[in-house]
Amino acid sequence: MDIRFKSIKGMNDILPPESNIWINLEHLLREHFFMAGFREIRTPILEYFELFVRGIGEGTDIVEKEMYSFKDKDGEMITLRPEGTAPVVRAIIEHNFLKHDGICRFFYLGPMFRYERPQKGRLRQFHQFGAEVFGIQDGSIDGELIFLGVSLLNKLGVQERDFITKVNSLGCIECRKGFRESLVVFLNKSKDSFCDDCKRRILTNPLRVLDCKNDSCRALTQDAPCTVDYLCEGCSKHFDEVKRALKCFEIKYEIDSRLVRGLDYYSRTTFEIQITNNLLGSQNTVIAGGRYNSLFKDFVGEDYPAIGFAGGIERLLEVIDKKLIEPKEKLRVSFMSDLASFDVRDVLVVQKLREAGIEVEVDLATKSYKSKFKRADRNQSTFAIIKGEDEKKGGYYTVKDLRLSINSEDKQFRIKPEELCNEILRRKEIEWS
RNA sequence: GUGAGUGUAGCUCAACUGGUCAGAGCACCGGACUGUGGCUCCGGUUGUUGGGGGUUCGAGUCCCCUCACUCACCCCA
Numbered sequence: 063m064d065i066r067f068k069s070i071k072g073m074n075d076i077l078p079p080e081s082n083i084w085i086n087l088e089h090l091l092r093e094h095f096f097m098a099g100f101r102e103i104r105t106p107i108l109e110y111f112e113l114f115v116r117g118i119g120e121g122t123d124i125v126e127k128e129m130y131s132f133k134d135k136d137g138e139m140i141t142l143r144p145e146g147t148a149p150v151v152r153a154i155i156e157h158n159f160l161k162h163d164g165i166c167r168f169f170y171l172g173p174m175f176r177y178e179r180p181q182k183g184r185l186r187q188f189h190q191f192g193a194e195v196f197g198i199q200d201g202s203i204d205g206e207l208i209f210l211g212v213s214l215l216n217k218l219g220v221q222e223r224d225f226i227t228k229v230n231s232l233g234c235i236e237c238r239k240g241f242r243e244s245l246v247v248f249l250n251k252s253k254d255s256f257c258d259d260c261k262r263r264i265l266t267n268p269l270r271v272l273d274c275k276n277d278s279c280r281a282l283t284q285d286a287p288c289t290v291d292y293l294c295e296g297c298s299k300h301f302d303e304v305k306r307a308l309k310c311f312e313i314k315y316e317i318d319s320r321l322v323r324g325l326d327y328y329s330r331t332t333f334e335i336q337i338t339n340n341l342l343g344s345q346n347t348v349i350a351g352g353r354y355n356s357l358f359k360d361f362v363g364e365d366y367p368a369i370g371f372a373g374g375i376e377r378l379l380e381v382i383d384k385k386l387i388e389p390k391e392k393l394r395v396s397f398m399s400d401l402a403s404f405d406v407r408d409v410l411v412v413q414k415l416r417e418a419g420i421e422v423e424v425d426l427a428t429k430s431y432k433s434k435f436k437r438a439d440r441n442q443s444t445f446a447i448i449k450g451e452d453e454k455k456g457g458y459y460t461v462k463d464l465r466l467s468i469n470s471e472d473k474q475f476r477i478k479p480e481e482l483c484n485e486i487l488r489r490k491e492i493e494w495s
Numbered sequence: 496g497u498g499a500g501u502g503u504a505g506c507u508c509a510a511c512u513g514g515u516c517a518g519a520g521c522a523c524c525g526g527a528c529u530g531u532g533g534c535u536c537c538g539g540u541u542g543u544u545g546g547g548g549g550u551u552c553g554a555g556u557c558c559c560c561u562c563a564c565u566c567a568c569c570c571c572a
Contacts, residue, residue, distance in 0.1 A: 068563080123570050127496085145572085174572080179496080181566060190572055259569075275568085325571090334572095347572060374572035398530090433524085435532035443532095450530055464532065474531080 072178070072186030079389075086387040087375065088171060091191050094214050095169040100193055103168040105149035107175075111139035116360045117148030119326025121267060128176040142175035146192045147327070147354065147370055154196065155361055165197035171375075183345030183377045192351075194370035201300045204331040204353060204369055205307020211335055211349040211371055212313055219383025224339040225348070227313060230321035230332050231301040232269075233293045235356060238329075241292035242268060248286050255282055269322040288319035297330055304331050323350070327357040331369065341381045348381065349373040393490050394421040396438035399449040401426055407479065408449055411459075414483050438464060445486055463489065 069075055076084055092102065111131050118125050130142040143149055150168055153159075159166055171191045178184060193210060195203055208227065215225060232238060249256070249264045249271055256264070260271045260279050272283055293301060308315055315333075323332045332352035342348070351371025358366035397412055404426055415422050423441060425434045431450065438446050448460040458476045466473040477485055 071563085128570080176571080178570070179568095180564090181568095184571070188572070192572090273570095323571095344567070345571075350572060372572055377572060400530090430525095431530040432528085432532075434530090437532085439532040446531080448531080452530080460531090462531070 070186070072180035074185060074187070082389040083379065083384060083387055084375075086389060087379065087382075090217070090387060091171060091214070092169075094210075094217060095191075095193060098167070098210055100167040100169040103150055103153060103170050104172070105143070105146070105153050105170065107143055107173065108140050109143055109149055109152065111141045113148050113152055114141055114144060117151070117327060117357060118145065122325060124176060124325070128178055130175045130177060144174055144176045145325075146170045146172070146174065146190055146372055147194065147357070150192075150194050150370075151357060151361060151368070155358075160196060160366065165195075167193070167195050169193045181345070182343040183374065183380065185376060189375035190372045191375060192370055192372035194368065196366065196368050198369075199367040201303025201305075201331070202307045204304040204333075205311055205313070207351070207369055207371060208308065208315070208333050209311040209313055211333075211351075211373070212311075214373075215335065215348070215382075217386075218378065219386050220337070220381055221339075222314070224341075224381070225335055225337050227315040228318040228321050228334045228336065229304070229308070229315050230289060230318050231293060231297060231304070231330050232289050232322065232328060232332055232352075233297040234329050237292050237294045237297050238289075241287060241289050244287045244292065245269070245271075249283075252282050272320040273322050283320075289322075290317065290319060300330055323352055327354040327360075328352040329354065329356050333371070337377075337381050339381075342377055345377065347374075348377045392421050393419070393486075394423070394441060394443045395445045395447060395486065396434070396441060396443040397422050397424045397447045397449070398431060398434040398438070399424070399426055400428065403449050403451055403454040411479055411482060415486065418483055418487060420483075420486060444490060447482070447486075461485070 095102070111129070114129060115125055120126075124144050129144050131139055134140050150170060154166060154168070169192060172189065173187050174190050175187055177186060180186060193207065195207060208229070212227060216222075233241065245268050246264065249260075249268060253261060253264055256271065256279055257274065257276045260274050260276070263270045263274075271279065272286060274280065274283075290298075290301065318334075321332050321334055330353040333350070334347050335349040337346045337348055340346075349371055350373075351369070353367075353369040355365040355367055357368065358364065395415060397408075397415075399408065412422050412424060423438075423443070425437065427434070431448070435446060443464055446462040446464055448462070450460075453459055453476075456476070458478055459482055460474060460476055461482070462474045463472070
């Protein structure tokens with residue numbers, strides 16, 4: 063067979079049985095957030111280009127080269143969302159949620175798009191979940207939100223020893239000015255020794271030099287100034303609150319002064335949960351977030367308390383204990399018949415079974431009953447219900463319990479249509495040894 | 496955008512330095528089993544060896560181009 067069409071690079075099909083795992087993971091994520099008082103928000107996948115330029119930052123890689131943007135038929139530039147925070151903020155402002163209730167907790171779940179070279183833990187269409195809290199200024203909520211992320215990993219069976227929580231504070235715009243100046247001075251002292259990327263970063267985005275993975279650059283920035291040393295009184299107090307909250311929640315964490323984050327809107331707290339057991343290769347961050355009070359400035363002209371995080375579902379799937387989200391075994395039944403024997407009364411019986419929570423596959427194909435049985439077996443059906451020529455004449459169904467060995471007496475029996483459903487339900491409870 | 500690796504039946508993989516090498520297992524279909532599965536046995540189907548070009552008497556095997564996938568850099572969830 064020649065394959066004429068393939069999926070777009072970095073955009074994968076999620077097929078059974080894998081899709082069942084997704085359904086269950088999504089369900090578990092929703093439960094996790096609901097139980098913490100969050101409500102789901104679903105924003106469109108397309109937004110105006112400008113939203114992300116303003117929201118994420120003009121100089122960022124995401125905006126500069128990774129967005130799927132195109133002109134709509136009316137000439138408007140629109141973009142496939144590359145992340146979830148900006149759309150959520152847009153939505154709650156647009157619908158005046160904050161005027162109605164100053165404190166809101168939301169979560170979202172869905173596909174995001176970035177034009178990148180795919181590799182392990184990185185796709186062009188990928189899926190993120192995220193949580194955002196609006197209206198709470200003090201550091202306790204930062205700690206609580208980090209706890210929400212950590213406890214999610216716990217719930218999903220990720221071992222305590224396999225991840226690390228890193229926390230930092232970038233300070234507000236004011237603190238960052240001072241820090242930035244000192245950092246640039248420090249970096250310029252040895253600017254010729256940095257890698258080419260870092261030389262460029264010193265000019266464009268000096269904070270990112272701290273983030274460089276290059277060992278020699280890391281060594282050079284060993285004694286670089288730390289953001290936390292430049293915090294103003296307010297930011298410093300806030301960071302203390304965060305640390306106190308983390309202690310209350312008994313979260314193990316380390317302060318990482320290199321944690322600067324790539325998106326422009328962050329201020330004060332930033333955090334990241336990284337997987338340390340190498341299951342994710344180099345894309346080892348599963349959950350990351352931070353405070354972004356100043357994002358609101360771009361949208362409504364003034365700051366508003368806001369903090370959130372996002373997590374990658376594909377990355378999560380690589381590291382979690384799949385047993386915890388494996389689909390539950392359902393009672394499955396194969397209804398075997400053929401077009402000469404099957405009629406509307408059988409349809410009603412099938413519907414009744416399905417309403418009783420039994421999964422019924424109807425097999426009317428013009429094939430041998432032998433092949434229908436084979437298929438039932440492959441499907442792991444518990445029962446086969448047969449409505450063939452004989453059953454039609456006699457007005458009954460033949461039921462076969464497929465769990466039993468071939469010479470068992472009770473294996474196959476006839477039953478009246480009106481008794482079928484209850485009998486199936488009754489027999490499913492019987493455990494044959 | 497840069498670099499490295501891989502590309503053989505639906506799946507997992509064989510085929511020594513180019514010479515019956517186009518194969519095995521699983522899967523699938525059929526039969527043994529007169530509408531009745533699993534186990535066993537028997538039989539059968541499947542590929543333009545990713546695509547194109549070149550070297551050669553001869554290429555899955557060597558060379559070039561191209562495409563796809565994977566990993567890494569970059570960046571990020």
